[in-house]
Amino acid sequence: MSYRVFFQWFGLFLALVAVFVLQYSLVPFLPGSLRLLQLPIVVVVVLYLLQLPTLALYAAVGFGILLDIAFPQPFGVHLVSLLACAIVAFVLLQTVFTNRSLYSFMAITAIVSVLFMALFALLSWLASLFTGDALLYNWAFYARAGGITAIWHAVGIAALYYLVLFWHTRFV
Amino acid sequence: MRKNIIVTIAAAALIIGAHYAGVTGFLEQWVTRVLAPVERGLFGAGEQLDQAYESRVNEPDYRALAERFREENERLLADNVKLQLLKEENRTLRQQLNFYSKHEYNKKFVNVIGRGDPLSNRQIITIDAGKEDGLQPGLPLVADDGVFVGKVFAVEAGIAHAYVLTDERCQVAAGISGRMETEGLVVGENGLASRFTLVPQDQPLEEGEVVVTSGLEPGVPAGLIIGTVQEVARESNDVFQSAVISPSVRLSDVNVLSVVLP
Numbered sequence: 001m002s003y004r005v006f007f008q009w010f011g012l013f014l015a016l017v018a019v020f021v022l023q024y025s026l027v028p029f030l031p032g033s034l035r036l037l038q039l040p041i042v043v044v045v046v047l048y049l050l051q052l053p054t055l056a057l058y059a060a061v062g063f064g065i066l067l068d069i070a071f072p073q074p075f076g077v078h079l080v081s082l083l084a085c086a087i088v089a090f091v092l093l094q095t096v097f098t099n100r101s102l103y104s105f106m107a108i109t110a111i112v113s114v115l116f117m118a119l120f121a122l123l124s125w126l127a128s129l130f131t132g133d134a135l136l137y138n139w140a141f142y143a144r145a146g147g148i149t150a151i152w153h154a155v156g157i158a159a160l161y162y163l164v165l166f167w168h169t170r171f172v
Numbered sequence: 173m174r175k176n177i178i179v180t181i182a183a184a185a186l187i188i189g190a191h192y193a194g195v196t197g198f199l200e201q202w203v204t205r206v207l208a209p210v211e212r213g214l215f216g217a218g219e220q221l222d223q224a225y226e227s228r229v230n231e232p233d234y235r236a237l238a239e240r241f242r243e244e245n246e247r248l249l250a251d252n253v254k255l256q257l258l259k260e261e262n263r264t265l266r267q268q269l270n271f272y273s274k275h276e277y278n279k280k281f282v283n284v285i286g287r288g289d290p291l292s293n294r295q296i297i298t299i300d301a302g303k304e305d306g307l308q309p310g311l312p313l314v315a316d317d318g319v320f321v322g323k324v325f326a327v328e329a330g331i332a333h334a335y336v337l338t339d340e341r342c343q344v345a346a347g348i349s350g351r352m353e354t355e356g357l358v359v360g361e362n363g364l365a366s367r368f369t370l371v372p373q374d375q376p377l378e379e380g381e382v383v384v385t386s387g388l389e390p391g392v393p394a395g396l397i398i399g400t401v402q403e404v405a406r407e408s409n410d411v412f413q414s415a416v417i418s419p420s421v422r423l424s425d426v427n428v429l430s431v432v433l434p
Contacts, residue, residue: 025214029222076188
């Protein structure tokens, strides 16, 4: 492994950690529905936008592990949900939204956001069957959260899309 | 890419399995320990952000609040004025009832509905009772506990006009309370005061004495309080003496009165 590749991976690792720390420590304090944001999903889609699909998969796994360590849900809930989202996003890019337009990425983001929330709720519920608090599950909350995060993430991706475009035309 | 996906899925499954097998415990602890300081720092920032937002959201709209308080204050002031008037009216009525409980007079309670006559500079009041209530010119207006206020001079349907004590046209036969042999005439003076006049020089007249109606005049019963002697004017070469009378009520404040009917 060359130094260049090493530093690239190290940089990615630091970026992942930074996003994780933001997600864990800052996002829960954001006002209103902004606290439902799932930054890892946005990062994964941005990596697809940057045409780094392998990195997107690794990022999903990395985020999943960190979030599973940090949050009280059963280990694997974040990991499986994020990895599934990354794979579905990749499949959508390869099969449905192939033109890589802004709207494609927004649509992919919205779909994987809803998917993440659905998977997260389902896996948490399955795990809760063993702990006995399944009856307390608030499905309506997850449905609403899926819709809200889909909108916020899509808006975020739109902004980042133009940022990447600007950076690409200016510096690459 | 397909291979990468499969490898990643396998890696994820392995990691999850390792976690539940308890193999990765030390690694997770290490990650938690390493990240803890950064998380603490950001947690503090997050809390401050949350508090700033909450305080911003929950901050009352002071302008709207001030406007609401101002409106409420105006309403309360208006209520207060109404209550003060009612209190005053109640006090007056009580005093008048007290007065009439001691005397066998026919009476008619009236409200003052007009005051003054700017065009003629007369000291008059208008009351809300008229011919149909049995009022007629010359009847006395009484305030509080039998205090003479003025005399009706014009009666119409539903209303009547009366001179108050300070009007020059208001004249009433009077005497000193408890010493009715001292007789005279109380006359209004320039709309500002009243004067007890035509009191013979040989009759004693002292400051502080209470002047009351003498009852010599038809329609005006004896004993209605007019005021107190404030200043006596006595000239040695004059047949009569006089005195400035200080009214027993503020004539500008009376609102509820009664008319002593014949």
